[in-house]
Amino acid sequence: MDYVVGDIQGCADALERLLAKVGFSPSRDRLYVLGDLVNRGPDSLGVLRRLRGLGDAAACVLGNHDWHLLAVAAGVRPRHRNDTLDDILDAPDREDWLGWLRQQRMALHSGGWLMLHAGVVPQWDLARTLALAAGLERALREAPPREFLGAMFGNEPLAWSESLAGAERLRFTLNVLTRIRFVTPAGRLEFATKDGADAAPAGFSPWFDAPGRKTLGTRVAFGHWSTLGLFDRPDVLGLDTGCVWGGQLSAARIDGGRREIVQVDCEQAQRPGGSSRASTPRDRA
Ligand SMILES: [Mn+2]
Numbered sequence: 001m002d003y004v005v006g007d008i009q010g011c012a013d014a015l016e017r018l019l020a021k022v023g024f025s026p027s028r029d030r031l032y033v034l035g036d037l038v039n040r041g042p043d044s045l046g047v048l049r050r051l052r053g054l055g056d057a058a059a060c061v062l063g064n065h066d067w068h069l070l071a072v073a074a075g076v077r078p079r080h081r082n083d084t085l086d087d088i089l090d091a092p093d094r095e096d097w098l099g100w101l102r103q104q105r106m107a108l109h110s111g112g113w114l115m116l117h118a119g120v121v122p123q124w125d126l127a128r129t130l131a132l133a134a135g136l137e138r139a140l141r142e143a144p145p146r147e148f149l150g151a152m153f154g155n156e157p158l159a160w161s162e163s164l165a166g167a168e169r170l171r172f173t174l175n176v177l178t179r180i181r182f183v184t185p186a187g188r189l190e191f192a193t194k195d196g197a198d199a200a201p202a203g204f205s206p207w208f209d210a211p212g213r214k215t216l217g218t219r220v221a222f223g224h225w226s227t228l229g230l231f232d233r234p235d236v237l238g239l240d241t242g243c244v245w246g247g248q249l250s251a252a253r254i255d256g257g258r259r260e261i262v263q264v265d266c267e268q269a270q271r272p273g274g275s276s277r278a279s280t281p282r283d284r285a
Pocket of ligand 1: 065
């Protein structure tokens with residue numbers, strides 16, 4: 001059985017309960033993870049340990065929080081006061097964990113699904129999306145981390161162009177795959193609005209509703225957009241249901257053309273704009 005799971009964000013206990021709820025078997029099943037494995041939740045290292053322990057039974061794409069961890073570790077981004085990354089950053093074997101993260105993917109295509117953390121611009125078709133993701137994966141594995149990661153943060157360039165090259169092309173790709181919510185038909189990004197789909201600024205639409213979107217023929221599973229909630233439409237499946245904010249951790253069984261949603265409730269580990277709370281997550285399901 002194949003499952004795809006939304007943003008875990010260090011909620012190792014919720015991940016454990018979700019795997020138990022579906023009776024996950026690494027020898028039989030496969031888990032696709034939509035990024036933001038770490039940060040804001042109580043046990044970032046525990047999530048990495050569990051997912052890595054699944055071996056080939058788990059396939060992960062990276063989200064903005066995972067890239068933030070890599071950038072903080074490389075010394076090119078400051079720690080944020082709400083970060084819960086110290087268990088990884090202070091681990092004696094941290095380079096081993098960071099090395100594993102750098103081997104993960106930016107987009108996956110399996111069983112008729114395109115899986116990524118945030119979304120795509122309308123100009124990219126499936127092949128283009130996978131090729132751009134592969135270029136980013138290669139750079140993350142092979143480029144000197146400090147120089148490469150130092151060049152990957154910032155909102156520019158704001159719009160897609162075929163002529164983008166080098167670091168600008170990689171940075172735009174990273175911003176789309178890990179941060180996009182709203183976009184114009186011309187492929188211009190907007191980073192200020194984090195509310196739900198009806199909050200689109202003038203001239204923008206949610207990326208999945210962008211006119212002329214060339215990935216329309218492929219089902220897309222994504223995370224990142226917790227204010228959207230569970231977004232279950234035939235062509236798109238949004239699975240960030242705000243686990244770390246006291247919502248649910250959500251997964252979908254997607255093998256054999258089926259779609260079955262599975263959720264576990266989560267103890268609130270973060271308040272919007274607040275600091276983390278020391279608590280022991282309990283199963284309220
Ligand atoms: Mn995210």
